[in-house]
Amino acid sequence: xxxxxxxxxxxxIVRAAKPIREAHGIARGMLWSxxxxxxxxxxxxxxxxxxxxxxxxxxxxGNVRFxxxxxxxxxxxxxxxxxxxxxMARVIYGAQTELKVVVIALAMALVVGVPLGLVSGYFGGxxxxxxVLIMDALFAFPYLLIAIVIAFLLSSxxxxxxxxxxAIAITVAYxxxxxxxxxxxxxxxxxxxxxxxxxxxxxxxxxxxxxYVFFNVVQNVPPIATLNAADAILLLAALGFxxxxxxxxxxxxxxxxxxxAVSDASSGIWWTGLFPGIAIVLLVTGLTLLGExxxxxxxxxxxxxxxxxxDFEPLADESxxx
Amino acid sequence: MAGTSLRTYLLTRLALVVxxxxxxxxxxxxxxxxxxxDPISAALGGHVPPALIKQIRHQLGFDKPLLTQYGTYxxxxxxGNFGTTITxxxxxxxxxxxxxxxxxxxxxxxxxxxxxxxxxxxxxxxxYRDTPLDVFGRLFGIVAYATPVFFLGLMGQLVFGVWLxxxxxxxxxxxxxxxxxKTHTNxxxxxxVIDGNWSALGDVMKHLILPAATLGLATAGIFIRLIRxxxxxxxxxxxIEAARARGITERSVVYHHAFKxxxxxxxxxxGLNMALLLGGAVLTETTFNWPGIGHALVTYxxxxxxxxxxxxxVVFALVVVAMSVIVDFLNxxxxxxxxx
Numbered sequence: 001x002x003x004x005x006x007x008x009x010x011x012x013i014v015r016a017a018k019p020i021r022e023a024h025g026i027a028r029g030m031l032w033s034x035x036x037x038x039x040x041x042x043x044x045x046x047x048x049x050x051x052x053x054x055x056x057x058x059x060x061x062g063n064v065r066f067x068x069x070x071x072x073x074x075x076x077x078x079x080x081x082x083x084x085x086x087x088m089a090r091v092i093y094g095a096q097t098e099l100k101v102v103v104i105a106l107a108m109a110l111v112v113g114v115p116l117g118l119v120s121g122y123f124g125g126x127x128x129x130x131x132v133l134i135m136d137a138l139f140a141f142p143y144l145l146i147a148i149v150i151a152f153l154l155s156s157x158x159x160x161x162x163x164x165x166x167a168i169a170i171t172v173a174y175x176x177x178x179x180x181x182x183x184x185x186x187x188x189x190x191x192x193x194x195x196x197x198x199x200x201x202x203x204x205x206x207x208x209x210x211x212y213v214f215f216n217v218v219q220n221v222p223p224i225a226t227l228n229a230a231d232a233i234l235l236l237a238a239l240g241f242x243x244x245x246x247x248x249x250x251x252x253x254x255x256x257x258x259x260x261a262v263s264d265a266s267s268g269i270w271w272t273g274l275f276p277g278i279a280i281v282l283l284v285t286g287l288t289l290l291g292e293x294x295x296x297x298x299x300x301x302x303x304x305x306x307x308x309x310x311d312f313e314p315l316a317d318e319s320x321x322x
Numbered sequence: 323m324a325g326t327s328l329r330t331y332l333l334t335r336l337a338l339v340v341x342x343x344x345x346x347x348x349x350x351x352x353x354x355x356x357x358x359x360d361p362i363s364a365a366l367g368g369h370v371p372p373a374l375i376k377q378i379r380h381q382l383g384f385d386k387p388l389l390t391q392y393g394t395y396x397x398x399x400x401x402g403n404f405g406t407t408i409t410x411x412x413x414x415x416x417x418x419x420x421x422x423x424x425x426x427x428x429x430x431x432x433x434x435x436x437x438x439x440x441x442x443x444x445x446x447x448x449x450y451r452d453t454p455l456d457v458f459g460r461l462f463g464i465v466a467y468a469t470p471v472f473f474l475g476l477m478g479q480l481v482f483g484v485w486l487x488x489x490x491x492x493x494x495x496x497x498x499x500x501x502x503x504k505t506h507t508n509x510x511x512x513x514x515v516i517d518g519n520w521s522a523l524g525d526v527m528k529h530l531i532l533p534a535a536t537l538g539l540a541t542a543g544i545f546i547r548l549i550r551x552x553x554x555x556x557x558x559x560x561x562i563e564a565a566r567a568r569g570i571t572e573r574s575v576v577y578h579h580a581f582k583x584x585x586x587x588x589x590x591x592x593g594l595n596m597a598l599l600l601g602g603a604v605l606t607e608t609t610f611n612w613p614g615i616g617h618a619l620v621t622y623x624x625x626x627x628x629x630x631x632x633x634x635x636v637v638f639a640l641v642v643v644a645m646s647v648i649v650d651f652l653n654x655x656x657x658x659x660x661x662x
Binding site: 133134136137138140141142143144145148149150152153156230234237238241242243244255258259261262265266267268270273274277280281282284285288289292 | 341342345346349353354464465467468469470472473476477479480483484485491597598600601602604605608609619620623624626631635638639642643646
């Protein structure tokens with residue numbers, strides 16, 4: 001019994017990994033290039049102090065102040081900003097900020113959204129109706145606006161602005177998504193024979209949800225979470241651009257840097273905006289490639305295997321229909 | 323077969339609007355009231371005598387019990403009274419008509435660009451699946467999606483505004499046009515057409531190109547993805563197989579049978595993306611100093627004007643709900659299966 005438990009726990013992972021090994025063609029290319037780009041930024045984030053030539057808020061070296069708005073040169077590969085800080089250092093440290101916020105935000109969104117979806121979908125009833133109404137109303141609302149309002153309200157509270165505020169704002173914007181996906185999937189899984197069988201054997205709802213429903217539903221989460229991480233980077237940058245993200249003394253943030261670059265642009269200064277922007281585009285592209293690659297290999301509707309061609313019945317995307 | 327009639331469907335759908343609107347309005351109310359800090363002293367800055375704050379609090383009804391405030395809030399919205407801003411005493415209705423018109427102008431042209439770019443690339447990528455064309459189309463879609471509107475806008479300003487000096491980089495029209503153009507609809511392009519003022523129209527369009535293209539291209543990425551998947555799905559359907567079996571040329575099958583059906587869901591996507599477009603409009607308007615409602619929201623947020631923020635968010639909520647209803651109506655009209 002003790003020997004089978006870890007294997008049983010690993011099995012969904014092994015099963016989920018199988019299509020990835022079988023992926024080929026474009027999906028394979030997407031998976032690998034996406035993984036490579038994402039890993040590149042993770043490395044930048046983790047080793048920023050060693051990789052970066054300067055600190056993100058450093059404006060002098062020794063007693064020599066860096067030049068303001070200097071063109072890219074061998075001393076400052078990406079140039080300097082109006083506050084004399086090094087653009088390259090800000091881009092590298094920016095990876096750290098993005099990663100921190102997105103990881104916290106996604107973890108919180110999963111912790112709130114998945115259990116709510118499980119319980120709501122499994123038990124149904126009034127609780128389900130109410131939650132669905134609220135979540136659908138939130139889901140229809142532009143999530144950028146939700147995040148702005150939350151960040152605005154939190155920044156005037158004792159929490160202040162910073163990593164946690166940005167993360168909470170992003171979490172609130174995404175909980176409805178996870179709730180919807182998980183709930184809709186639970187509803188279809190709930191009627192499966194194996195779940196019925198477990199119930200017939202007298203398993204408590206807790207056990208049924210934990211042991212049978214959860215593992216089945218959770219397989220949908222990785223592609224969504226990856227695509228969502230891409231989205232969250234954009235959202236964080238948007239918050240930063242509007243001035244509700246990370247404050248300049250707390251860390252480097254790409255969206256904030258682009259905001260500052262808008263006034264530079266009118267005098268033809270391109271390096272303060274271009275490099276943080278490219279960083280956003282690259283990281284979001286990488287995460288999207290990874291997420292879509294995962295989706296294509298895991299989702300049977302879109303999947304193509306290496307051997308032979310298996311055409312599945314096209315499943316209508318029920319979750320998308322109102 | 324007792325299929326529900328279109329009318330019954332529409333009535334049920336309309337009835338569902340009520341709880342949705344109520345929930346959104348309640349959430350907005352709770353958020354703004356539970357918010358820490360005193361909205362009025364925040365809006366007026368720290369140097370206001372307490373007596374004046376008390377008077378304004380009383381004027382705005384902030385000293386009444388929460389439930390009474392909630393009732394007044396709902397009743398005011400039901401009467402179409404969205405309040406007046408604290409900081410500059412503008413009625414919200416004026417913000418809606420003036421700034422809203424600017425946003426409408428921007429989003430309309432952006433949506434046009436997004437649809438044309440998205441549909442063309444999406445159809446081609448789906449039709450030629452797994453070929454270099456598909457790879458290019460998808461990559462274009464992903465990069466378009468991955469590019470923040472404000473970054474794309476900034477680069478557009480640099481290239482077309484500063485370096486090439488072809489296009490203006492901010493505002494809705496040049497000051498002369500804004501001063502001379504008579505106001506009919508608040509939508510400058512439409513006002514210029516009504517007056518037959520072609521030089522003004524040219525000026526307005528010149529100002530519109532960069533913001534609309536920026537917002538449109540960023541939105542196109544989503545269209546490309548969805549249309550591509552739809553084409554792939556449709557090309558596998560039985561009736562396509564049947565059309566092929568009848569000996570209809572592949573060209574005709576693709577263009578006449580598949581594309582049309584693959585585009586039906588686009589209605590839904592366009593409608594749902596109006597909400598997304600509103601979010602994108604906030605960023606685009608800020609980048610280009612476009613005097614739209616999103617720009618107004620950002621300004622009032624900076625000034626901590628709670629009534630203005632609350633009013634604008636309520637307007638956004640109503641627009642979103644209205645869009646979702648229109649989408650459902652159109653869908654039910656186009657696709658009889660939806661009426662259950």
